[in-house]
Amino acid sequence: xxxxxxxxxxxxxxxxxxxxxxxxxxxxxxxxxxxxxxxxxxxxxxxxxxxxxxxxxxxxxxxxxxxxxxxxxxxxxxxxxxxxxxxxxxxxxxxxxxxxxxxxxxxxxxxxxxxxxxxxxxxxxxxxxxxxxxx
Numbered sequence: 001x002x003x004x005x006x007x008x009x010x011x012x013x014x015x016x017x018x019x020x021x022x023x024x025x026x027x028x029x030x031x032x033x034x035x036x037x038x039x040x041x042x043x044x045x046x047x048x049x050x051x052x053x054x055x056x057x058x059x060x061x062x063x064x065x066x067x068x069x070x071x072x073x074x075x076x077x078x079x080x081x082x083x084x085x086x087x088x089x090x091x092x093x094x095x096x097x098x099x100x101x102x103x104x105x106x107x108x109x110x111x112x113x114x115x116x117x118x119x120x121x122x123x124x125x126x127x128x129x130x131x132x133x134x135x
Contacts, residue, residue, distance in 0.1 A: 023040055034054070045120060051071070051113075051117050058106035060130070061081075061129070061130040062129045063101060063102045063127075063128055064127055066099055067121060067122070068119070068120060069119045070095065070119075071115050072116040073090060075112075076112060076114060077107075078106070082095065083101050083102055084102075102130060
């Protein structure tokens, strides 16, 4: 519930008897040590992650069949290509990506970009990477 099966959270009983939880991002790790996604919640209805992309790093082109994905930039600048259209996002920008839209992220700036990623509905394995994709 709430954090996904492989994550441990502090659960609290809500007013309506539903479980809720509180977590601090320091309790999780980035996928690639000091960059990539850091999932604070995975399922059951959505995934929520803090994402750091260091200068020169990118995320492979991919798409989701079921999940929509949203990126909200907290700090820095990132280029996101959605179905072949290049967009530069800076702090305060949100990119919404529908299921089936191929997207690619790259940090061409000199500093780390910090973003929030939210995917819904949560569906494990709903990511298809595109090999050797060119725009």
